[in-house]
Amino acid sequence: MFKYRNVLISVYDKTNLDKLAKFLIKKKFTIYSTGGTSIYLNKINIPFKEISKYTKQKEILDGRVKTLHPKIFGGLLANPKGKHQKELIKNKIINFDLLIVNLYPFEETLKKTKSHQKIIDMIDIGGHSLIRASIKNYSKITTIIDPSDYIKFETSFNSITKNKKKLAIKALEYANKYDQKIIDWLNGEEKNKYELRYGENPHQAAQARIYDKAFKQISGNKGLSYNNLLDLDAAIRIVFGYQKNKNNIAAIVKHNTPCGYAIHQNQKIAFQNALAGDPISAFGGIIVLNNKLSSLTAKLISKGFYEVVAAPSFENDAITILSAKKNLRIVKINPKIPKYESKSIFAGTLHQETNNFKIVTKKITGKEIKKNLNINFYIHVLKFVRSNAIAIFDNNKLLSQCGGQTSRVDSLKFAIEKLKKLPKNKLKEHLYLISDAFFPFEDSLKLIIKSKLNITIFTPLGSINDIKIISFAKKNKLNLYEINHRHFKH
Amino acid sequence: MFKYRNVLISVYDKTNLDKLAKFLIKKKFTIYSTGGTSIYLNKINIPFKEISKYTKQKEILDGRVKTLHPKIFGGLLANPKGKHQKELIKNKIINFDLLIVNLYPFEETLKKTKSHQKIIDMIDIGGHSLIRASIKNYSKITTIIDPSDYIKFETSFNSITKNKKKLAIKALEYANKYDQKIIDWLNGEEKNKYELRYGENPHQAAQARIYDKAFKQISGNKGLSYNNLLDLDAAIRIVFGYQKNKNNIAAIVKHNTPCGYAIHQNQKIAFQNALAGDPISAFGGIIVLNNKLSSLTAKLISKGFYEVVAAPSFENDAITILSAKKNLRIVKINPKIPKYESKSIFAGTLHQETNNFKIVTKKITGKEIKKNLNINFYIHVLKFVRSNAIAIFDNNKLLSQCGGQTSRVDSLKFAIEKLKKLPKNKLKEHLYLISDAFFPFEDSLKLIIKSKLNITIFTPLGSINDIKIISFAKKNKLNLYEINHRHFKH
Numbered sequence: 001m002f003k004y005r006n007v008l009i010s011v012y013d014k015t016n017l018d019k020l021a022k023f024l025i026k027k028k029f030t031i032y033s034t035g036g037t038s039i040y041l042n043k044i045n046i047p048f049k050e051i052s053k054y055t056k057q058k059e060i061l062d063g064r065v066k067t068l069h070p071k072i073f074g075g076l077l078a079n080p081k082g083k084h085q086k087e088l089i090k091n092k093i094i095n096f097d098l099l100i101v102n103l104y105p106f107e108e109t110l111k112k113t114k115s116h117q118k119i120i121d122m123i124d125i126g127g128h129s130l131i132r133a134s135i136k137n138y139s140k141i142t143t144i145i146d147p148s149d150y151i152k153f154e155t156s157f158n159s160i161t162k163n164k165k166k167l168a169i170k171a172l173e174y175a176n177k178y179d180q181k182i183i184d185w186l187n188g189e190e191k192n193k194y195e196l197r198y199g200e201n202p203h204q205a206a207q208a209r210i211y212d213k214a215f216k217q218i219s220g221n222k223g224l225s226y227n228n229l230l231d232l233d234a235a236i237r238i239v240f241g242y243q244k245n246k247n248n249i250a251a252i253v254k255h256n257t258p259c260g261y262a263i264h265q266n267q268k269i270a271f272q273n274a275l276a277g278d279p280i281s282a283f284g285g286i287i288v289l290n291n292k293l294s295s296l297t298a299k300l301i302s303k304g305f306y307e308v309v310a311a312p313s314f315e316n317d318a319i320t321i322l323s324a325k326k327n328l329r330i331v332k333i334n335p336k337i338p339k340y341e342s343k344s345i346f347a348g349t350l351h352q353e354t355n356n357f358k359i360v361t362k363k364i365t366g367k368e369i370k371k372n373l374n375i376n377f378y379i380h381v382l383k384f385v386r387s388n389a390i391a392i393f394d395n396n397k398l399l400s401q402c403g404g405q406t407s408r409v410d411s412l413k414f415a416i417e418k419l420k421k422l423p424k425n426k427l428k429e430h431l432y433l434i435s436d437a438f439f440p441f442e443d444s445l446k447l448i449i450k451s452k453l454n455i456t457i458f459t460p461l462g463s464i465n466d467i468k469i470i471s472f473a474k475k476n477k478l479n480l481y482e483i484n485h486r487h488f489k490h
Numbered sequence: 491m492f493k494y495r496n497v498l499i500s501v502y503d504k505t506n507l508d509k510l511a512k513f514l515i516k517k518k519f520t521i522y523s524t525g526g527t528s529i530y531l532n533k534i535n536i537p538f539k540e541i542s543k544y545t546k547q548k549e550i551l552d553g554r555v556k557t558l559h560p561k562i563f564g565g566l567l568a569n570p571k572g573k574h575q576k577e578l579i580k581n582k583i584i585n586f587d588l589l590i591v592n593l594y595p596f597e598e599t600l601k602k603t604k605s606h607q608k609i610i611d612m613i614d615i616g617g618h619s620l621i622r623a624s625i626k627n628y629s630k631i632t633t634i635i636d637p638s639d640y641i642k643f644e645t646s647f648n649s650i651t652k653n654k655k656k657l658a659i660k661a662l663e664y665a666n667k668y669d670q671k672i673i674d675w676l677n678g679e680e681k682n683k684y685e686l687r688y689g690e691n692p693h694q695a696a697q698a699r700i701y702d703k704a705f706k707q708i709s710g711n712k713g714l715s716y717n718n719l720l721d722l723d724a725a726i727r728i729v730f731g732y733q734k735n736k737n738n739i740a741a742i743v744k745h746n747t748p749c750g751y752a753i754h755q756n757q758k759i760a761f762q763n764a765l766a767g768d769p770i771s772a773f774g775g776i777i778v779l780n781n782k783l784s785s786l787t788a789k790l791i792s793k794g795f796y797e798v799v800a801a802p803s804f805e806n807d808a809i810t811i812l813s814a815k816k817n818l819r820i821v822k823i824n825p826k827i828p829k830y831e832s833k834s835i836f837a838g839t840l841h842q843e844t845n846n847f848k849i850v851t852k853k854i855t856g857k858e859i860k861k862n863l864n865i866n867f868y869i870h871v872l873k874f875v876r877s878n879a880i881a882i883f884d885n886n887k888l889l890s891q892c893g894g895q896t897s898r899v900d901s902l903k904f905a906i907e908k909l910k911k912l913p914k915n916k917l918k919e920h921l922y923l924i925s926d927a928f929f930p931f932e933d934s935l936k937l938i939i940k941s942k943l944n945i946t947i948f949t950p951l952g953s954i955n956d957i958k959i960i961s962f963a964k965k966n967k968l969n970l971y972e973i974n975h976r977h978f979k980h
Contacts, residue, residue, distance in 0.1 A: 057560050068560060084552075132618060179669075200978045202975070203845075232835075257894060281897050345720065346722075350698050352696035353696070
């Protein structure tokens with residue numbers, strides 16, 4: 001190990017570099033360096049060779065082309081044996097067997113300036129290329145990008161072979177993350193990493209990577225938790241995920257499930273209706289509104305206990321009213337629903353299009369629905385109830401939903417059961433029941449008949465029993481509509 | 491645009507290169523090229539300059555150092571105006587304003603050879619560095635990495651400025667993904683991309699990136715669907731996610747929720763018990779077993795309809811029996827549960843530790859539980875029921891669960907309600923009820939008392955009403971155990 005004892009050092013972060021350099025000199029390394037690193041080594045009286053003297057190529061273009069030279073890359077890329085070594089001798093190229101490199105952190109650049117050209121200027125080319133060349137030859141060259149690894153390097157100097165691969169992977173991951181940040185920036189999607197208090201449960205550590213422009217918390221004495229973010233995600237998709245609507249939309253989400261939803265011309269009434277569906281579950285929930293939050297709505301919200309209230313903008317008075325509640329997080333959102341979503345599984349990752357396609361309904365049998373009913377928006381809400389989802393609405397709002405069940409009949413039974421919490425006259429109104437997938441048997445329809453509800457049923461078709469189901473509905477004078485797509489959410 | 495008309499071409503994929511090269515000659519470009527691209531251009535009679543003649547540096551180290559030269563990188567990195575241009579003239583360096591590069595696909599290398607050194611040799615350094623240098627200067631240089639973009643480049647030649655940034659982002663993403671594949675390979679975690687038939691629903695396009703070694707489908711006339719993978723993920727975490735157990739474990743998952751679970755010394759009985767909990771929901775479910783699947787178990791499985799059966803290994807006869815069912819996917823799994831999990835949300839991504847910590851239970855009041863009860867394994871199963879989860883077990887198996895509810899009382903009510911599907915004498919046995927989070931009020935305990943079940947309750951504490959809850963349990967002679975952690979799954 002370290003047959004050649006030539007090290008190339010080019011670092012932005014000079015933490016512990018003095019100790020390391022002294023160690024390397026003691027171990028008879030020849031240090032090759034350039035730029036800021038050279039200035040630093042000079043200052044601390046460490047002998048080194050200036051790269052431009054070795055390559056006989058003066059630094060040009062404000063230092064952009066310093067190490068990008070065959071005499072450097074040859075020394076990194078050559079095989080340790082065979083004809084490559086002869087070529088090196090012929091071309092007066094030395095072998096490197098150690099590379100100490102780190103880059104100016106791209107996120108720091110973004111913090112320091114908003115100038116596009118200055119940011120571009122800070123993108124590292126040479127150091128990044130050195131890392132990649134070095135890791136390609138990791139059996140010969142040890143690559144260290146993290147100053148906190150210097151001490152371990154010194155103490156395990158004689159057994160470095162064991163760590164070379166690990167250090168190479170770490171270096172390449174470092175270079176790769178560096179570029180990912182550039183990609184995010186070029187896409188206008190800079191993300192910041194946040195340590196969260198914990199994950200879904202207090203014993204699980206958690207982090208978030210959040211787009212700069214996605215939202216801004218403007219009040220509340222605690223930040224958003226992991227579960228707040230998950231619930232906010234569902235609520236924002238419920239409110240903004242389907243086509244635009246000039247009316248006011250209010251959604252309340254609890255444990256990642258919609259427990260309140262309403263559309264109305266008037267925002268306060270929209271929220272009032274959303275709350276009326278299941279006021280008990282709404283306790284501690286997350287509210288999202290699609291329009292500027294008015295002080296009237298704020299007054300109503302301030303009467304209950306909620307974890308988060310989010311809207312694209314707020315009347316000044318609304319902020320005053322809501323921020324009086326110190327535990328309530330007020331969040332200004334910039335709702336952009338991504339077209340794709342992903343999720344890690346044991347075997348890798350799954351990626352799929354967001355479930356946001358045009359909803360079309362078609363009457364199969366029974367009475368026509370009201371013209372002004374926002375049925376497509378109601379079906380959109382159902383997408384956020386877990387699979388084997390059933391949701392029941394009245395003319396104005398979500399009344400009941402059930403999902404997360406392994407049996408559709410159970411979901412249906414429990415969704416109807418939950419209606420009993422509502423005032424009795426509610427059950428005499430005309431209601432709307434939506435199923436996320438087809439009814440495989442008549443048993444579900446029988447349950448609906450048994451409930452004596454005055455109801456219109458919306459369901460996708462696709463069962464081998466479709467014909468039976470439809471003729472059963474006809475015979476029993478049920479109002480049955482077809483939905484064009486299934487809406488599972490596992 | 492294209493002031494200098496110097497293009498550097500270095501491509502592995504030569505699709506459409508002939509047409510593009512002719513177009514560039516027509517547009518008075520000087521082509522600089524090397525290696526395989528030069529040979530190709532020669533063959534089709536396209537005039538070009540050999541890079542080594544321009545740089546006056548012969549190709550060394552089997553072509554590893556061809557383009558890594560100041561005369562190339564200076565031409566890419568120099569500002570289009572000001573003192574950089576003077577330096578270029580002084581150093582006899584030309585400006586490039588077009589870069590056509592693509593790399594030998596790393597996944598192809600992995601398919602072709604298992605030799606570590608050969609794979610390392612194929613890692614591209616020069617081309618990758620060219621891309622990065624070029625995109626840094628994208629206002630001057632257009633970078634094209636995808637042959638399918640050549641035609642658009644030609645047709646929009648006079649308005650290229652609009653596309654430069656988009657092409658730069660595409661190029662950097664390409665280079666970044668190339669390195670990610672190297673990182674995965676170095677980590678021994680090569681992933682392959684699969685197009686899935688569709689996502690959670692037929693109208694959603696979907697892909698999977700799957701670790702090579704995670705599983706292998708050995709039978710079944712269709713591949714695993716998106717929902718199969720999601721369900722398999724849950725089932726594998728249920729069976730293998732907690733500490734090892736020498737007994738046989740069987741889990742059945744439907745719609746991402748456990749509907750069957752049992753532990754027993756005998757595998758066939760473990761599966762039989764898992765199935766007995768909810769045989770109706772098990773229809774079309776996913777079965778995972780923790781040990782070699784025996785032919786006896788296979789016979790029993792073959793009597794029902796399931797989408798997937800997975801185990802770490804199979805008796806030969808078991809495969810014969812199961813593979814007779816053409817629709818059943820038989821999957822050999824290599825169960826490694828990742829320590830972290832991630833999920834995209836509207837605002838970025840969430841990352842958290844897998845919920846797999848030591849489970850500890852402590853009696854608060856009432857009778858001791860049986861010594862041989864696998865209560866920690868039962869609590870582990872509960873983690874996979876959606877939040878406000880309640881699960882009920884007997885001595886041997888999962889009997890009922892309910893989650894995905896916005897109210898804990900509803901979950902409890904419905905979990906008890908589902909028990910009614912079981913044979914009546916079952917309800918007289920001693921049962922075990924687990925809650926994923928604390929009971930905030932006494933109402934839940936009152937419901938349990940009303941059910942007249944002979945039951946021991948397991949729940950985390952942490953409510954401000956803990957003292958009330960405990961004293962209520964004592965007064966009513968309930969058997970109450972504390973669990974050390976909450977287990978939400980939103």
